Amino acid sequence: MNRAMSDLSTGELRDLYRELILDHARSPRHFGKLPALTHSAEGLNPLCGDKLKLYLQIDDDDRISDAAFEGSGCAISVASASLMTDAIIGMRTGEALDFAKALIGAVTGRISSEDLGEDSQIELGKLQALQGVREFPSRVKCATLAWHAMNSAIRQEQRPASTE
Amino acid sequence: MSKPLQTVKSDPHVDLSACRTDFPVLAQEINGEPLVYLDSAASAQQPESVIDAVAEYHRHNHANVHRGVHTLSHRATEAYEAARDAIAGFINARSRREVVFTSGTTESINLVAQSFCRPGLKRGDRILLSQLEHHSNIVPWQLLCEQTGAELLVVPIDERGELDLVTFNRQIESGVKILAIAHVSNALGTVLPAQELIRRAQQHGVPVLLDGAQAVPHMPVDVQALDCDFYAFSGHKMCGPTGIGILYAREQHLERMPPYQGGGDMILEVRFEGTTYNDLPYKFEAGTPNISGAIGLGAAVRYLTGIGMERIAAHESELLRYMTERLSEVPGIRLIGTARQKASLQSFLLDDIHPHDLGTIVDHQGVAIRTGHHCAMPVMDFFGVPGTARASLALYNNRDDVDRLVASLTKAKEIFGR
Numbered sequence: 016m017n018r019a020m021s022d023l024s025t026g027e028l029r030d031l032y033r034e035l036i037l038d039h040a041r042s043p044r045h046f047g048k049l050p051a052l053t054h055s056a057e058g059l060n061p062l063c064g065d066k067l068k069l070y071l072q073i074d075d076d077d078r079i080s081d082a083a084f085e086g087s088g089c090a091i092s093v094a095s096a097s098l099m100t101d102a103i104i105g106m107r108t109g110e111a112l113d114f115a116k117a118l119i120g121a122v123t124g125r126i127s128s129e130d131l132g133e134d135s136q137i138e139l140g141k142l143q144a145l146q147g148v149r150e151f152p153s154r155v156k157c158a159t160l161a162w163h164a165m166n167s168a169i170r171q172e173q174r175p176a177s178t179e
Numbered sequence: 180m181s182k183p184l185q186t187v188k189s190d191p192h193v194d195l196s197a198c199r200t201d202f203p204v205l206a207q208e209i210n211g212e213p214l215v216y217l218d219s220a221a222s223a224q225q226p227e228s229v230i231d232a233v234a235e236y237h238r239h240n241h242a243n244v245h246r247g248v249h250t251l252s253h254r255a256t257e258a259y260e261a262a263r264d265a266i267a268g269f270i271n272a273r274s275r276r277e278v279v280f281t282s283g284t285t286e287s288i289n290l291v292a293q294s295f296c297r298p299g300l301k302r303g304d305r306i307l308l309s310q311l312e313h314h315s316n317i318v319p320w321q322l323l324c325e326q327t328g329a330e331l332l333v334v335p336i337d338e339r340g341e342l343d344l345v346t347f348n349r350q351i352e353s354g355v356k357i358l359a360i361a362h363v364s365n366a367l368g369t370v371l372p373a374q375e376l377i378r379r380a381q382q383h384g385v386p387v388l389l390d391g392a393q394a395v396p397h398m399p400v401d402v403q404a405l406d407c408d409f410y411a412f413s414g415h416k417m418c419g420p421t422g423i424g425i426l427y428a429r430e431q432h433l434e435r436m437p438p439y440q441g442g443g444d445m446i447l448e449v450r451f452e453g454t455t456y457n458d459l460p461y462k463f464e465a466g467t468p469n470i471s472g473a474i475g476l477g478a479a480v481r482y483l484t485g486i487g488m489e490r491i492a493a494h495e496s497e498l499l500r501y502m503t504e505r506l507s508e509v510p511g512i513r514l515i516g517t518a519r520q521k522a523s524l525q526s527f528l529l530d531d532i533h534p535h536d537l538g539t540i541v542d543h544q545g546v547a548i549r550t551g552h553h554c555a556m557p558v559m560d561f562f563g564v565p566g567t568a569r570a571s572l573a574l575y576n577n578r579d580d581v582d583r584l585v586a587s588l589t590k591a592k593e594i595f596g597r
Binding site: 027028029031032037062063064065066087088089090091151153154157 | 532533534535536539540543550551552556559565566594595596
């Protein structure tokens with residue numbers, strides 16, 4: 016018995032699992048250790064067991080010169096970490112924190128991407144692909160895990176970042 | 180008798196299809212599709228009779244129990260104690276004095292750890308568990324080890340998810356103070372050979388606690404036939420409310436055990452010079468209990484008894500066989516938990532799709548399954564997986580539900596381009 020799915024529901028799923036997300040989930044960028052790391056943090060999603068370690072190399076100029084991550088998680092959390100490391104390399108830490116705030120706002124639905132463009136000069140760019148998560152409240156934590164970890168790493172917090 | 184499911188004769192005439200309409204929650208659409216609920220191992224749905232019993236109590240009979248001479252207090256007490264009697268009968272306890280209301284399996288296990296075990300434990304004593312325990316049958320013992328210096332000993336499992344009995348037989352002789360073990364594994368569905376384990380434990384004078392949370396909803400359980408010392412289970416896994424559960428314990432143990440918590444209702448007389456504790460089982464029920472929960476659990480027990488646990492076991496056994504067969508046909512599937520004696524559930528992985536992604540995609544087609552570590556991280560570690568998808572059955576499921584699950588997995592493969 017194979018029920019036809021409504022277009023709407025398939026559409027939402029396709030919006031969540033966009034090609035860009037699946038691509039980053041299958042072949043995550045910057046996956047592995049960082050030999051010259053200066054900052055690191057662990058991200059834990061205790062509900063689903065997603066686990067990642069984020070490594071940053073921050074230079075004297077307060078700029079993120081390299082980033083990498085390791086761990087296991089669902090397609091959304093891995094793609095999010097992959098896209099994030101791609102995006103933040105070259106940013107100053109302040110910029111990266113603002114960017115994290117904007118991204119978390121966007122996927123939790125607190126900030127719309129249009130607002131972002133006008134008010135804060137932050138362009139999510141590719142990261143907009145993560146906004147499909149909005150329709151899936153139970154998956155928001157997967158999308159934000161890496162970003163919480165980046166917050167902890169930059170602020171050098173001792174406890175693992177948790178989505179709880 | 181607590182029989183392994185495969186020995187319950189599969190009766191092709193067991194037809195529980197009429198029961199489905201007893202569960203109002205099932206008659207709804209999720210994401211535009213009729214709900215298929217395959218997460219009863221996390222929490223089972225409640226039939227109308229349970230919902231009504233709880234509502235009736237709140238509407239007409241609510242008052243505190245064991246207090247006051249007024250009519251409502253009397254009615255509440257009667258209903259609360261009638262629930263205890265129903266539960267005592269359901270598990271064939273010798274006496275209602277052996278049936279303690281708790282908040283659930285977790286509290287029941289903590290009670291045994293702290294009240295039965297802690298006073299006599301010393302450094303180096305051993306507590307025997309298995310690799311397939313739920314966290315609620317691990318962490319209370321770890322706390323106890325920290326408090327007393329006792330050590331955990333863990334019975335290993337094999338690739339099928341069966342207990343390594345050779346190692347068990349060696350471990351049980353090594354000065355173990357208690358064996359605390361699942362009756363049915365929540366992550367793998369393995370039915371443990373409870374009777375054999377208990378017999379071996381008794382030969383070495385080791386008391387046994389069975390975590391029956393996943394057994395009681397799916398098979399007849401007779402605590403006298405099992406001859407276990409303690410049996411813990413939860414209301415919400417067996418069509419009752421959340422926040423209520425049972426500790427069955429031999430009366431002789433309860434008599435000797437100190438109270439777990441102090442408070443009202445568990446006393447006969449309180450003076451600052453000293454307090455006399457109440458009789459069993461009230462000595463272990465401090466404070467105003469979860470009265471509506473107990474009443475709801477009593478109604479759940481009456482509902483299950485009305486259908487018959489043998490029939491439920493036969494229905495689920497046949498359906499599990501069908502589900503395992505259908506799932507095996509899905510290309511790229513890996514079944515986790517393939518023990519020869521199993522009950523009610525199947526864990527699996529599909530291709531390299533993470534269980535959470537699977538969970539979201541099937542939910543979008545109205546199919547509710549559990550994904551993750553199932554509060555059994557040591558089991559996940561054993562199989563080297565971060566988690567699994569788990570489809571679990573109850574008496575209200577049918578073959579259509581299984582077919583819908585399989586169809587939804589095909590959709591997941593499509594989305595992920597597999």
